[in-house]
Amino acid sequence: MDKFRITGGRALAGRVTISGAKNSALPCMAAAILTGETVTLHNVPYVRDCLTQRRLLEDLGATVLVPDLRTHKITAANVELFEAPYELVKTMRASVLALGPLIARFGKAKVSLPGGCAIGTRPIDLHLEALKLLGAQVHLEAGYVVARAPKGGRLVGAGIEFPKVTVTGTENLLMAATLARGTTRLMGAAREPEIADLAELLNRMGARVRGAGSETITVEGVEALGGAEHTIIPDRIETGTFIVAAAITGGELEIKDCCPQHLGSVVARLREAGVEIEEVNPTTLHARRSPEGLRASDVTTQPYPDFPTDMQAQYMALMTQARGRSRVTETIFENRFMHASEMQRMGARIQVEGHNTAVVEGPSELSGARVQASDLRASACLVLAGLAARGETLIDRVYHIDRGYEKIEAKLRSVGAEIERVRESVTAQLPPVETVTA
Numbered sequence: 001m002d003k004f005r006i007t008g009g010r011a012l013a014g015r016v017t018i019s020g021a022k023n024s025a026l027p028c029m030a031a032a033i034l035t036g037e038t039v040t041l042h043n044v045p046y047v048r049d050c051l052t053q054r055r056l057l058e059d060l061g062a063t064v065l066v067p068d069l070r071t072h073k074i075t076a077a078n079v080e081l082f083e084a085p086y087e088l089v090k091t092m093r094a095s096v097l098a099l100g101p102l103i104a105r106f107g108k109a110k111v112s113l114p115g116g117c118a119i120g121t122r123p124i125d126l127h128l129e130a131l132k133l134l135g136a137q138v139h140l141e142a143g144y145v146v147a148r149a150p151k152g153g154r155l156v157g158a159g160i161e162f163p164k165v166t167v168t169g170t171e172n173l174l175m176a177a178t179l180a181r182g183t184t185r186l187m188g189a190a191r192e193p194e195i196a197d198l199a200e201l202l203n204r205m206g207a208r209v210r211g212a213g214s215e216t217i218t219v220e221g222v223e224a225l226g227g228a229e230h231t232i233i234p235d236r237i238e239t240g241t242f243i244v245a246a247a248i249t250g251g252e253l254e255i256k257d258c259c260p261q262h263l264g265s266v267v268a269r270l271r272e273a274g275v276e277i278e279e280v281n282p283t284t285l286h287a288r289r290s291p292e293g294l295r296a297s298d299v300t301t302q303p304y305p306d307f308p309t310d311m312q313a314q315y316m317a318l319m320t321q322a323r324g325r326s327r328v329t330e331t332i333f334e335n336r337f338m339h340a341s342e343m344q345r346m347g348a349r350i351q352v353e354g355h356n357t358a359v360v361e362g363p364s365e366l367s368g369a370r371v372q373a374s375d376l377r378a379s380a381c382l383v384l385a386g387l388a389a390r391g392e393t394l395i396d397r398v399y400h401i402d403r404g405y406e407k408i409e410a411k412l413r414s415v416g417a418e419i420e421r422v423r424e425s426v427t428a429q430l431p432p433v434e435t436v437t438a
């Protein structure tokens with residue numbers, strides 16, 4: 001498995017460009033299942049999860065042409081398989097996003113239950129309960145969800161109240177409702193920017209979605225959807241990660257092709273912690289540590305627009321360099337502190353209380369060590385800690401970071417970081433994307 005070798009202590013300086021949002025590209029790719037016409041997506045990030053989603057679409061029978069690295073032309077005209085297999089879903093739970101589109105367009109779907117992952121059990125019970133409200137018959141069979149549309153083959157619009165905010169649950173139901181008979185109201189819907197991005201694509205395909213981005217989304221079902229062209233929004237979590245990279249190394253970065261207003265409360269919390277963030281223009285931020293230095297400041301993760309769980313690990317790394325005591329509270333997932341123990345090995349003073357609060361004392365001098373990544377955002381946190389540490393850090397299992405960050409080591413090297421990928425074996429590398437012209 002590939003590793004990253006980082007020699008820390010260098011202040012980053014220069015310009016980085018943000019890639020498309022993985023967590024928007026994944027549902028938008030799944031949305032292409034809703035039509036037999038071609039859906040063209042631009043600004044798809046070159047990350048492992050998008051390669052996995054592409055493979056799922058091709059396994060279902062769709063064709064995916066990639067005229068250039070970040071453009072995907074998806075045509076689900078000849079779908080003859082309606083199943084997302086265990087082998088695929090266990091590597092990427094976002095494959096469950098095939099469930100809503102498959103049952104909406106074909107009236108049937110068989111999707112493996114995702115099982116747990118490093119950060120928590122992550123069930124999909126809310127997806128399934130909501131699909132039943134649209135008339136789907138759903139039962140579990142040998143670890144698979146088997147779903148069927150009601151007699152007549154079409155889902156029926158209904159009012160759905162999510163008892164808990166679920167991002168992919170909202171996305172699955174949003175896609176399913178576009179082809180249901182009648183109107184669906186999703187209440188308690190997730191408000192992440194990726195939901196509004198998906199809704200924009202769906203409306204371009206002929207759907208009638210209103211209110212995406214708010215907690216109540218109304219969908220008027222239509223008979224069929226058509227092809228469309230859409231550009232994926234920038235990745236707000238990658239943006240936040242690079243802001244932290246500037247601050248934690250005492251450098252300064254110009255961050256281009258981002259979308260500051262999607263950052264929700266991240267900018268406000270980082271400013272409180274002593275990070276200077278300036279909006280240069282609607283797609284560019286400038287970030288650096290303030291001359292007064294970093295200050296300990298508490299955060300609690302919550303659904304959008306509050307502080308995102310996907311920035312929690314990166315923020316914790318920053319707090320190891322801040323003066324004072326900060327409390328980081330994780331309310332979304334039950335086991336998302338594995339990066340804390342790895343950073344302790346680098347000299348960070350972090351005390352985990354219970355399973356959802358970490359207390360960080362700073363600033364602490366981090367020293368390079370051999371550490372192991374456990375999940376996507378924990379990997380990013382260890383890279384950030386390695387950039388700030390004295391000496392050399394070796395991070396194992398960087399395939400986790402390849403899932404959601406496009407060429408992160410190249411981007412970091414371009415702004416002065418001393419980071420290299422140590423290839424353990426050819427198989428671990430991302431497969432070359434065969435760019436098949438249309």
Ligand code: EPZ
Nearest residue numbers: 023094122123124125126127165166167168310332333376
């Ligand atoms: C999405 O995961 C993101 N993934 C995650 O990003 C992100 O951390 C998460 O939302 C929260 O923002 C994608 O968009 C592909 P949830 P998702 O359903 O949809 C519980 C990353 O790093 N829940 O909003 O799977 C669940 O266990 C990834 O890019 C149920 O109990 O998250 C969790 O505690 C990691 N039953 C909470 O709700 C359900 O049916 C929020 O989960 C669904 C969820």
